[in-house]
Amino acid sequence: MEILLIIISLLLIAVVLLQSGKAESASSVFTGGNDSLFANRKERGSELFMTRLTIGLGVAFFVICLVMGF
Numbered sequence: 001m002e003i004l005l006i007i008i009s010l011l012l013i014a015v016v017l018l019q020s021g022k023a024e025s026a027s028s029v030f031t032g033g034n035d036s037l038f039a040n041r042k043e044r045g046s047e048l049f050m051t052r053l054t055i056g057l058g059v060a061f062f063v064i065c066l067v068m069g070f
Helices: 002-018 024-031 046-069
Strands: none
Touching: 002 046
């Protein structure tokens, strides 16, 4: 069970690091950039897959931690 937790945690770290940043609009407050054109775009393709994979790995990590705790 511990090996599975290590594998999931490493995959979760890798997937989070591979995701594109979604907080670009926060930097525009300081620089004065206007990115309102792309503010409401939906995730598609690989972005959607990466988001769903991150959620799945996060839930699996949480469940395994709870199982190992009891």
